[in-house]
Amino acid sequence: MRSSIQLATLNYALVVAEEGxxxxxxxxxxxxxxxxxxxxxxxxxxxxxxxxxxxxxxVGPTPAGERFLGRLRSVLLELDNTLTLxxxxxxxxxxxxxxxxxxxxxxxxxxxxVLEFGKCHSNVTVSLIEGSHPEFGVALGETDVDVTVTSxxxxxxxxxxxxxxxxxxxxxxxxxxxxxxxxVIEWSELGQETLLVRRGEAFLLADAVGSSVQLPAVVxxxxxxxxxxxxxxxxxxxxLIHGGDANIIPEGAxxxxxxxxxxPVQIYNFARxxxxxxxxxxxxxxxxxxxxxxx
Numbered sequence: 001m002r003s004s005i006q007l008a009t010l011n012y013a014l015v016v017a018e019e020g021x022x023x024x025x026x027x028x029x030x031x032x033x034x035x036x037x038x039x040x041x042x043x044x045x046x047x048x049x050x051x052x053x054x055x056x057x058x059v060g061p062t063p064a065g066e067r068f069l070g071r072l073r074s075v076l077l078e079l080d081n082t083l084t085l086x087x088x089x090x091x092x093x094x095x096x097x098x099x100x101x102x103x104x105x106x107x108x109x110x111x112x113x114v115l116e117f118g119k120c121h122s123n124v125t126v127s128l129i130e131g132s133h134p135e136f137g138v139a140l141g142e143t144d145v146d147v148t149v150t151s152x153x154x155x156x157x158x159x160x161x162x163x164x165x166x167x168x169x170x171x172x173x174x175x176x177x178x179x180x181x182x183x184v185i186e187w188s189e190l191g192q193e194t195l196l197v198r199r200g201e202a203f204l205l206a207d208a209v210g211s212s213v214q215l216p217a218v219v220x221x222x223x224x225x226x227x228x229x230x231x232x233x234x235x236x237x238x239x240l241i242h243g244g245d246a247n248i249i250p251e252g253a254x255x256x257x258x259x260x261x262x263x264p265v266q267i268y269n270f271a272r273x274x275x276x277x278x279x280x281x282x283x284x285x286x287x288x289x290x291x292x293x294x295x
Contacts, residue, residue, distance in 0.1 A: 005046055008290075009039045010072055013051060016040060017069050021058040095121075095281035100129045100148040109165055109242075109293075110149050110269065117288050124281050130224075146282050147273040151242075162271040162286060164293045167242040168264040171256045172249060174235045180254050187260040190216045194237035196228055197221070209265055229253060242267065 012029055016036070019025040026033035044051050051065035061069055101110055118126055129145060149164070171185045179185050187209070195215065199222045209215070219237060221228055225248075232239045233252035241248075241255065243264075249255045258265050271289055273282060 005043060006039075006290075009043050010076065012036055012039055013043060014069060014073065014076070016052065016059060017061055017065075019058075020060060024058075095124045095279070096127070097124050097279065097281040097285055098127045098129060098144050098146050099285075100145040101150075109167075113149075113164075113289065113293055116292070117285060120288065121281075121284060124284070146277055146279050147271055147285060149269060149271050151267050151269055160273050160275050162289055162294055164269040164271060164289060165295070166266060166268045169240045169258050169267055170243040171258045172229060172232050172239045172241055172253050173256065174233055175252050175254055177235070177238070179238075179256065182256055184257045184259055187213060187258065187265075190238065192216070194219055196231055196237040196239045198223060198225065198228055209260065213260060226250075 012025065012031075015029050016022060016025040019028060022037050022040075023033045026036040029036060040052065047068070049064045049068075050062050051068060052059040053062055099114060101114075114126055114128065118124065171179070171190070173179050173185075179189060182189075191214075193216050195218045197218055197220050199220055201220075221231070223231075228239055229248070229250050231237060233250045240258070243255075243257070271286065273286065
């Protein structure tokens with residue numbers, strides 16, 4: 001049961017108890033009240049008992065909830081003290097962390113997360129390795145890559161995997177391309193186009209759009225994201241990116257929304273690591289991602 005309950009959910013339970021209202025607790029916690037209510041309901045299901053009474057005026061702890069919340073406060077306080085001591089020792093030592101990253105574009109939020117982590121943990125030297133999806137399956141078995149951040153349409157269901165932000169795919173076309181005048185591009189309109197991808201991304205693309213959707217002609221390049229977009233800019237094909245990365249589009253290209261029918265193409269990001277990795281910087285990075293980038 002322990003592995004199915006997130007630390008954030010336990011903290012939310014304490015906030016609900018203090019506020020006496022899901023709505024007020026959600027505002028204080030910075031999440032939607034329906035999401036908060038769902039987390040508490042899942043927690044109660046996992047525990048097999050009701051923690052809160054729901055009533056017209058708000059919520060209040062049940063007798064079992066009172067006992068649980070009292071013990072929980074003590075446990076979380078002890079955990080905070082332990083983490084404070086651990087982080088003090090961690091910050092006194094210089095550490096290294098190797099992050100493997102891939103996806104339709106290595107930029108935007110993935111890079112922002114790495115930069116933010118570096119600012120928060122100046123004692124950690126981060127090195128980045130960009131590669132393809134199959135390469136990282138091997139790299140995680142080696143000592144040079146501690147954790148990977150990869151895009152996919154689904155979870156592997158592994159215990160050593162953290163789901164991060166989700167995004168939609170968008171199309172990048174040259175500014176003078178006939179489709180550039182569209183605000184939304186339908187997947188079927190790409191049937192006669194040449195889709196430019198980086199090495200290993202054809203697998204990710206097929207995973208994202210689903211096996212029932214036919215891919216246009218795909219040309220794979222072993223180049224950086226910037227060079228791939230320059231190829232698009234010069235009319236050699238079209239490319240796909242995460243919709244949130246539209247700020248990296250070169251001047252001679254445009255980014256347009258992508259739809260299959262009426263639905264956007266959803267893509268997720270995951271952090272994955274090996275359970276036997278003893279690098280002390282790894283759990284610090286995972287906890288950082290969990291706190292700031294995991295839904």
